[in-house]
Every structure is written in C-alpha cells, then in structure tokens.
C-alpha cells in the first residue's frame with residue numbers, strides 16, 4: 001500500500017531535530033524521482049517514530065543533516081544534495097521506505113564504491129530511534145554501472161572455457177576438503193580424482209590461501225599438472241579457482257604467481273576483502289581468467305531478515321565490480337532457508353543472469369551442504385545456468401571423491417532429462433549409494 005508522505009502534518013520531535021525543511025526531504029511524487037540521476041535504496045525498517053519519520057531520519061543522516069539544527073547549511077546545499085524519501089509501503093511503525101540519493105552527493109571518481117556504501121549503508125544502521133533496518137535493494141543508474149567493467153568473462157565465457165556452450169547444463173563444482181591441511185601433492189590428487197569423476201570446477205576453500213602446509217605456488221603448479229593429466233584422459237578442461245584473498249599488494253603478487261603457474265580462475269572472498277579492495281583489484285588488473293566471488297562473512301549482516309543488508313545489494317555490487325561467479329546461497333543445503341529466503345534467492349539469481357546496462361551475466365553458485373540428493377531441489381530453483389558446488393557432498397561419498405563427483409553428475413543428468421533420482425539411480429550405482437548414504441530431497445512432483 002503506498003502511503004504518500006503527508007506534508008501537512010508536522011513530523012514529531014524525533015525527526016524535526018534534523019536541520020531539514022520537510023519539502024527538502026519529501027519527494028511527494030515518486031514518479032518525479034529520476035532513476036538516471038540517483039542511487040536509490042529500499043530499506044525495511046521498524047521504528048517507534050513511525051515509517052515516515054524514520055525515513056526522514058535516514059534520508060537526512062545519510063545526506064546533509066544531523067541530529068540537531070545547525071547554522072552552517074546554505075541554500076545550495078539544501079537545493080542540490082538532500083536525499084529524498086520518495087515512497088513508503090507498510091504500516092505505521094514498520095514497512096519499507098525508498099530513498100533517492102542524488103549523484104551530486106557522491107565522489108564516484110575517486111572514492112567509488114566506498115563512498116556509495118558510506119551513504120546507503122552507513123550510519124543509518126546505528127540510529128537509536130530505528131529499532132531494525134535492513135537494506136533490501138539498491139538501484140544504480142547507468143552512469144554508475146558504466147564506471148565498472150562488470151564480468152569480463154561472464155557465463156558464456158566460463159561455458160566456453162569448460163566446453164558447455166552447447167548442452168548448457170549446470171556446472172559441477174567442488175571444494176577441496178579438508179578445507180585446509182592437505183599438502184600440494186595431496187591437493188593435486190584430490191583434484192585429479194574429482195576431475196576424472198566429472199567436475200567442471202574446483203575451488204580452494206575460503207580459508208586456504210598460502211599457508212605453510214600448502215604454499216600457493218606449489219599447489220597451483222601441481223593441481224594444474226594434475227588437471228592437464230585428467231584432461232588428456234577425459235578431454236574436458238576443469239577450472240581451478242585459486243584463493244588470493246589477502247592485502248592488496250600480496251593479492252596481486254599471488255594472482256600473478258598463480259597465473260604464471262597455469263591457473264585458469266581466481267577466487268576472492270569479497271566481503272572479507274571489502275568492496276573497495278575488490279574494486280581496486282579488478283579495475284587495476286585484468287588477469288583474463290574468470291573471477292569467482294566467495295561471500296564468507298556475509299551472514300554477519302544478511303542473515304537477520306529484519307536488520308542488516310540483504311544479499312541482493314551485495315550481488316549487484318559483485319556483478320558491477322566484475323564477478324564472473326558469485327555464491328548466492330542454495331535451494332537446499334546447509335545454508336538454505338525458508339520461503340522468504342527462497343524468494344530472495346530467486347531475485348538474486350534473476351538479477352545476476354538478467355540484462356543490466358549491457359553487462360555480462362554472472363554465474364550464480366549454489367553451495368553449502370549440497371549432495372546428490374539435493375540436486376533436484378537446487379535445479380528447480382536455479383534451472384540450468386548455475387554452478388552447483390559440493391565439497392563434503394563429493395569427498396564424503398562412501399566410495400571416495402571420484403565416485404562422489406560421478407554421483408553428482410548423475411544427479412545433474414537425471415534432472416536434465418527430467419528423471420527422478422529414485423528412477424535414475426536404479427542403473428547408476430554411484431548415485432544410488434549417495435542417496436542411500438545421505439537421502440534425497442524429493443520434489444513434490446516426483
């Protein structure tokens with residue numbers, strides 16, 4: 001229900017401390033907000049001061065106001081820079097507010113994503129008069145999106161690397177497990193087994209970088225040699241995403257080392273790195289390999305449905321900065337969730353693969369607690385254009401990694417052919433053993 005801000009009634013005390021005239025902040029006609037000249041943000045909030053005053057507080061705090069009247073604002077500031085509360089949906093004390101931040105507010109050239117986040121996701125989370133607030137979505141105009149490369153390789157590029165341009169099936173990925181501890185030779189052996197078993201993609205786990213027990217240079221050269229050996233037997237290239245999450249100077253050095261040793265994919269833990277570092281790394285370097293974006297730490301602020309930052313804004317930033325693959329959450333797994341979570345997931349998937357100011361699409365990655373029995377549930381959410389990752393779901397197969405990868409491929413093939421796992425497993429033993437071991441999440445129509 002759209003409740004137009006009522007300009008007549010005076011806001012209560014909580015908001016009129018802000019040094020703003022009401023018409024500075026309210027855009028009473030949502031259609032008059034020009035999305036080409038603003039960054040827009042949608043927030044869910046709960047506040048005893050009411051939806052409208054809470055929206056005022058955010059718009060004011062994040063643009064030109066503060067908590068009290070000040071004598072130093074001038075007419076130019078008031079005319080050019082106020083953020084505008086332009087739409088509200090919901091009840092008196094909770095619901096959604098939409099705020100437009102004029103591009104003139106930002107330092108897009110030198111500060112970039114840092115400055116954007118300092119406004120649309122800054123102090124507002126700590127405003128004491130707002131009980132809960134969650135950034136649900138952010139809208140970037142073309143002028144902002146054009147400042148970034150977006151995915152350089154994109155879904156089609158990753159598919160042509162792996163050789164699935166024609167059959168466009170989901171890519172099968174795995175994470176070397178144990179997540180840390182294997183030496184380079186042991187890591188290479190796990191990768192060889194997974195490649196022979198049928199994976200398309202292997203990644204370092206998010207906590208493995210260049211530890212003494214598995215130095216990056218040695219790991220990459222041995223793994224790539226093992227994958228070359230597997231390719232000579234299977235005819236299939238496998239991408240290996242090397243985690244280079246580190247301080248900027250070390251990231252570049254490690255990425256160069258990885259590339260020099262044949263690496264064909266780089267992985268960044270984007271939340272841990274921080275978006276300005278990701279922005280810098282991808283703007284200053286083009287390693288000409290897919291960039292796999294892991295989102296470890298995201299749950300610190302994406303998980304609570306009433307407070308924090310939803311995954312959709314992170315997904316938009318990730319694609320804009322240049323992520324070729326992005327972890328999105330799974331349709332079933334250890335980090336899956338309820339109906340609302342599934343709706344959010346669908347929105348993220350649709351965005352990543354949708355058209356967006358000419359940017360290449362980003363491969364959504366389903367991961368976390370996935371095993372063959374969970375493939376149909378993920379397939380029903382993601383369709384074919386996604387990467388389905390299984391770590392424990394491959395290396396925990398009773399017959400080992402190779403059989404685990406084969407079982408996952410069999411589950412994918414069953415879904416591609418519209419055959420229930422219970423049927424398909426009758427003549428695919430690795431799948432049958434996996435289902436016996438972990439069970440399966442049946443779809444209602446099975």
Ligand code: CAP
Nearest residue numbers: 175327329335367368369370390391392
């Ligand atoms: C999966 C994983 C990934 C999670 C991250 C892990 O391993 O390697 O980091 O998928 O979650 O460490 O949990 P398993 P998300 O397959 O063994 O669970 O993809 O939701 O960001």
Ligand code: MG
Nearest residue numbers: 175179205206
């Ligand atoms: Mg992991």
